[in-house]
Amino acid sequence: MSACSSDGGDDAAATSAPDNAAATSAGPDSASSTAAASTDIADVDVDVADEDGVSVPSLTLGGDTFADGAVPFSLEATETKEVDEGDGNTVEAGEEVTVKYLAVNGTTGEELLSTFPTEESVVMDTSSELLLPAFAETLVGQKAGSSYILGMPPADGFGEAGNANLGINPGDTVLFYVEVISSATPLSQAEGEEVEPKDGLPTVEADGTSPATITIPDDLDAPDELVVEQLIKGERAEVEAGQTVSVHYTGVKFSDGELFDSSLTSGTPSQRSLAQARSLKAGMKAWLDSPSDPVC
CATH class of the missing domain: 3.10.50.40 (Chitinase A; domain 3)
Known part of the structure; x- marks a missing residue:
């Protein structure tokens, strides 16, 4: 199917x-x-x-x-x-x-x-x-x-x-x-109202066709807890509990900004249920709480 x-x-x-x-x-x-x-x-x-x-x-x-x-x-x-x-x-x-x-x-x-x-x-x-x-x-x-x-x-x-x-x-x-x-019709990239990010956070440049460029300020300390900052406020229907969401993502290591994964490399979005997303969030928090390199 x-x-x-x-x-x-x-x-x-x-x-x-x-x-x-x-x-x-x-x-x-x-x-x-x-x-x-x-x-x-x-x-x-x-x-x-x-x-x-x-x-x-x-x-x-x-x-x-x-x-x-x-x-x-x-x-x-x-x-x-x-x-x-x-x-x-x-x-x-x-x-x-x-x-x-x-x-x-x-x-x-x-x-x-x-x-x-x-x-x-x-x-x-x-x-x-x-x-x-x-x-x-x-x-x-x-x-x-x-x-x-x-x-x-x-x-x-x-x-x-x-x-x-x-x-x-x-x-x-x-x-x-x-x-x-x-x-x-699936979006090729995020659409909606741009949100002004808070000062002191990594910056993101994304065109929706290639992995996003994430720049981490040299003087920024690694986080000790999960930080989430919205960049674009979407205009379509709000995601509800029990639904499956389709997302494109890019991830880099906090220490040197090196890309470790992106769905845009293959062009195929990742689809996950919200239950899986909650598990992913918990897993990322555990990663941040461990000695491993934090990620963005």
Whole structure:
């Protein structure tokens, strides 16, 4: 599925093109749906339960829980079934789409992944070659606020090899319930109102196409705690808890200003959930509290 680049863990793996090396690790006794008869996606529905105040959907087949329905379920072509139409902006080709989703193995009825229990979301880049073809095909044209069921055969998803790491065996059809939250054309660089930085801090020159130039004053003492200074106040929607954010970054060592990493070297932004961002912040604080060289 590609939603999130390689930083996104299992969610990213579930939305990105299959890793054939990992997929072929399934043992010889693995189940396969290659001989299963196709089933009409019209028989697939969504049931929503309240779990501690959180709405958590599950898929049903013929009115039964999916695993108790007429499995194995398989399709020869990508099919969709609309659940809610939505009335927001229409997703355009090339946009990044924020979604929540549930994935179910059509052969076994087993739930594979779901973002709903944690109320998190995933960003899928419709221009990315890593995005599974079925998502690239069905997300464009959807409206924000819409939801739909997606039936993904191997040809438009994980291939005949499947993905053993996710519990998808050769030939399995995978079903998704997808809620479209929003979409936007990704920025090539930060846009908004420039903020006058405080005196005595490192200065930054950035053009959005190459690693930023960060200059550290010679008389500036290394910090003993995390310092954050906003340089541009964005004008788009405020980031909310549970969302995945896409960022470009440049990092240099405080001691000599030497570049140690930048997403702009490859041109591919880093995508992280806010939970990962909190972990990153905690990790950087631990780094600053250690004898290691502080960073900017």
